[in-house]
Amino acid sequence: MRWMKQLLVSLTTSLLLAGGAHADMVVEVVGVGSQQYPIAIAPFQNEAGLKQPVTPVISNDLTLSGLFKVIGAGDVSPVPFSPAEINAAALLQRGAQTMLVGRTEMQGNELVIRFWLIDLASKKELISFEKRGSPALARRMAHQIADMIYEKITGKKGAFASRIAYVLKTAPNRYELQVADADGYGAQSVLSSKLPIMSPKWSPDGGRLAYVSFETQKPAVYVHELATGKRWAAANFKGSNSAPAWSPDGRQLAVVLTKDGGSHVYLVDLDGSNLRRLTTTGDINTEPAFGPDGRIYFTSDRGGSPQIYRMNRDGSGVERVTFGGAYNAGAKFSPDGKTMTYISREGGYRVAIMELATRQSMTLTDSGLDDSPTFAPNGQMILYETGARGSLAVVSVDGRVKQRLKAQNGDVRQPAWGPMLP
Structure with a gap:
């Protein structure tokens, strides 16, 4: 059973991925919303001199959402850089409803981006804003x-200013934990x-990752501070240590251990102290997740088949x-706490969602080999692994928008979508 992999922590390559180290992922839209919103975007003034121009990133984000039709306005003469310079009539004829214009400039060592979003019919300013920061943060x-x-x-x-983590196999005996922007850019090992x-x-604050590593010849749970590189074993007890889940306050982990026979859910402090066993029934209890109601959800066979309990x-x-x-296995929750995603076996292993208040459920995918669903920080999209070899995919919570994320030289597995970056 696929859901048992976090308990058994198998060494089989079907749980991992093959690909090139540090390669950005390519995101491909394979399904769009029933109606796309048309927006014109003109290149910002002076952005061509930046190491990272701004408008290509914005255009790519909106296009990849599946909800926007981006209409390029770089051929408009003259190219508008402020609301007063917009030729609204010409852009309305192209089908645009709004237009984004702006300018960039360096003030000392600081990049200043001034931009406007204009409704073309009414010429009303929907957004008028200025952002400042290091040029190195232009993409963010x-x-x-x-x-x-x-x-x-x-x-x-939106959820464009967020990151994803995933596992990568770069050679027969080389594995990497990588982090990238939500658009697949900037992958770092x-x-x-x-x-x-x-x-x-991901930890709730986005500053740490918990994961399972076999580096000591057995599965143990580690915590890793991304800013400093500091890492330590939070669960390295007898037997298997797997399936970490962060408490909402980031002070504890729920983990799955086999130290006392069978697999059971435990709570442990981040330094490995104060271990408490929570489950006592069933041979297999795994995949814990902290729910919005303050309870811990988990997968168990105690009823005869894998089901989600709390x-x-x-x-x-x-x-x-x-x-x-x-x-039904592998519960994860939307940021607003209203929806649960999980893997359901209906003609294959597929991503499903459930409204917790009504218990109404819906299957979102149809590939048959899906696993590890994880919500975007805005709750509108779900990232998951798919396929026998393994790649990542994204589906909207209504099932209409779909994307594929592929490493340029291989496959990726076991994704986790992190919180928004400040």
């Missing part, structure tokens, strides 16, 4: 501008090992959550 600022546009037009927060690395999970943080009050079908 561009993602933040795209998030502002996304929220203004859709009414929902956090950890390399000759032995497998698995199950990365319990209080002291292990009491266990109750079953999923009932439809013979296989």
Whole structure:
């Protein structure tokens, strides 16, 4: 069973991925929303002199969302850099409803980006804003501008200024934990090992990753500070240590251990102290996740087939959550706490979601070999692994927008979508 992999922490390559180190991923839109919003974007003044021009990043973000049709305005003469310079009539004829214009300049060592989003019909300023920062952060600022546009037009927060983590196999005996921007750009290796690395999970503040490493010839759970590179074993007990999940306050981990026979869910402090066993029933209890109601959700075979259960943080009050079908596993939650995503076996292993208030569920994917779903920080998209060889894919929570993320020289696995960057 696929869901048992986090318990058994298999050495098989089907759980990992092959590809080139430090290679950015290519994102391809394979399904779009039923209606795309047309927006014109003109190159910002002076951005050609930047190491990272701003508008290509913004255009790419909005296009990849599947909800926007970007209309290039670089051929407009003259190219507008402010609201007063916009030829609204010409752009309305091209089908645009709004237009983004702006300018960049260096003030000392600081990059200043001034931009406007204009409704072309009314000529009303929908956004008028200025961002300042280091030129090295130009890409991040561009993602933040795209998030502002996304929220203004859709009414929902964007998630472009966030990061993803995933596992990469770069050679037969070389594994890497990598972090990249949400658009697949800027992939960086956090950890390399000759032995497998698995199950990365972001801390609530986005500054740390918890993961499973085999570097001591057995699976142990590590915590890794991204800014400093400092790392330590948070769970390295007898037997298997796997499936870490962060508590909402970032002070504890829920982990799965086999130290007492079977697999059971435990709570442990980040320094490996104060270990408490929570589950007592069933041979297999795994994939813990902290739910929005303060309880811990987990996958268990105690009812005869893999299903999702929840319990209080002291292990009491266990109750079953999923009932439809013979296989439901790997719960994760939307940031607003209203929706749960998981893997359901319906003609294959597929990504599903459930509204917690109504218990209504919907299957979002149809590839049949999906795993490890994880919500975007705005709750509108779900990132997951798919395929026998392994790549990443993204699907919107309504199932209409779909993307593929592919490493240029290989495959990726076991993604985790992190929180928004400040």
